[in-house]
Amino acid sequence: MTIALRRFSIVALLLTFFSGIAQVQQEVAPPYNIKTVSFLSNGENVYPYFRQGEPITLQFDDLFGNEANYYYSIVHCNYDWTPSTQLSVNDYLDGFDGQRIQNYQNSFNTLQIYSHFVLSIPNQFTRLKLTGNYILKVLNDDREVVFTRRFIVYNEQVAVPVQVKRARGLDERDGAHNLDFSIKSEAVLFQSPLQNVKVLLTQNGRFDNAIYNVKPQYTIGNDLIYKYDKETQFWAGNEYLYFDNKDIRNAVNNIARISAGEVYNTILYTNEARASKPYTFFPDVNGNFLIKNINLSVTDQSLESDYAWVFFKLSAPAFYENKNIYVGGLFNNYAKTDEYKMEYDPKTATYEKAIMIKQGFTNFLYITADNKGVVDGKNAVDGNFYQTEDEYNIFVYYRENNERYDRVIGRGNANSENIIN
Numbered sequence: 001m002t003i004a005l006r007r008f009s010i011v012a013l014l015l016t017f018f019s020g021i022a023q024v025q026q027e028v029a030p031p032y033n034i035k036t037v038s039f040l041s042n043g044e045n046v047y048p049y050f051r052q053g054e055p056i057t058l059q060f061d062d063l064f065g066n067e068a069n070y071y072y073s074i075v076h077c078n079y080d081w082t083p084s085t086q087l088s089v090n091d092y093l094d095g096f097d098g099q100r101i102q103n104y105q106n107s108f109n110t111l112q113i114y115s116h117f118v119l120s121i122p123n124q125f126t127r128l129k130l131t132g133n134y135i136l137k138v139l140n141d142d143r144e145v146v147f148t149r150r151f152i153v154y155n156e157q158v159a160v161p162v163q164v165k166r167a168r169g170l171d172e173r174d175g176a177h178n179l180d181f182s183i184k185s186e187a188v189l190f191q192s193p194l195q196n197v198k199v200l201l202t203q204n205g206r207f208d209n210a211i212y213n214v215k216p217q218y219t220i221g222n223d224l225i226y227k228y229d230k231e232t233q234f235w236a237g238n239e240y241l242y243f244d245n246k247d248i249r250n251a252v253n254n255i256a257r258i259s260a261g262e263v264y265n266t267i268l269y270t271n272e273a274r275a276s277k278p279y280t281f282f283p284d285v286n287g288n289f290l291i292k293n294i295n296l297s298v299t300d301q302s303l304e305s306d307y308a309w310v311f312f313k314l315s316a317p318a319f320y321e322n323k324n325i326y327v328g329g330l331f332n333n334y335a336k337t338d339e340y341k342m343e344y345d346p347k348t349a350t351y352e353k354a355i356m357i358k359q360g361f362t363n364f365l366y367i368t369a370d371n372k373g374v375v376d377g378k379n380a381v382d383g384n385f386y387q388t389e390d391e392y393n394i395f396v397y398y399r400e401n402n403e404r405y406d407r408v409i410g411r412g413n414a415n416s417e418n419i420i421n
Helices: 003-020 318-322
Strands: 034-041 044-046 049-051 056-062 071-077 093-095 103-106 115-121 126-128 132-139 145-154 162-166 176-183 197-203 218-220 223-226 233-235 241-244 255-259 264-268 289-291 307-315 324-328 343-345 350-358 360-369 391-398 407-415
Touching: 034 145, 034 350, 056 145, 115 126, 132 407, 145 407, 162 391, 162 407, 176 197, 176 391, 176 407, 307 360, 324 350, 350 360
Parallel strands: 049 145, 264 307
Antiparallel strands: 034 044, 034 056, 056 115, 071 132, 093 126, 103 115, 132 145, 162 176, 176 223, 176 233, 197 391, 218 223, 241 360, 255 264, 289 360, 307 350, 324 360, 343 350, 391 407
């Protein structure tokens, strides 16, 4: 073997090796100055799921308020959120990314200054061509990653009927939801469905407790049937808590008092851990939030809504002293970072945290997690109740034997309001 051929063989082996251990594209939480990152559809915050061809809008605020330069990059990913290494950028993008986000404005009539950025896709530079998992990266002037967000683009070649049922196990029956579903299609004839079809199950738009790698239990013709007892089961949790500071100077709707400072301080009533209490229904928006300033003079909510320090306090039993408790919701993408980690005070047996949040209506919950950020749904601070209203989505991925990427060919949706035994 010649030296050149030997070198070529080594390079080929290295490329094969590194492609086999491609890194999972985790979401990078933004730094302190970046707030209120959300996806929009028709002007409203939405879960990060978009039908192919629908416009995708990302917005965020920079509390430095200095009109910094931010750029974006888009990476297509496999089902398991590793990069689709068999695709080039030109395969999934019409145009190119790496462009500066040009739509931004500064806040006005607010105590907290900020610059508000909006990225819309498609735009004059970038259009998505394929369905699948995507990572959107926001970069600074040095092309360093500031934060990233996952989103899914899908079409509907298959139907995914879903039914939410109570869990069947005695230990989970009163506190878990089980998803029974099937995949039906006349347009797609599945090749090797046990290997080529994959599903992703999500609860209330979250990726941190999503369920992966569930194979069809059995098939009937071309239909794939999933009727498991454990594999498709979520802890139901409890209804989300909320506060409403659309009028940032008045203490209403779960706010104990307001105090003034460089920005307003919104002090919430102490929440008591609800795990040992009976279930109580009250409507929520499953973790979502609304930016709103009800001052009659406001003309632009995104620029004239102010920020406030929101003070959370949770009264919890000593059992939780050895757990990590985070404040989470769509407002912070359920991030498990120090910025949202509550601090335990043994003298008062309470957890406390102050978080800068944009005014409006905000759903939140207390998340129990280990030191690696893995959610401990079973030991949720507020308990698990099968009566809890949760929204579930199921995405179907398919890669034929000769294809180079995982297509998303279907979406199923169900709400536990319609739960059956």
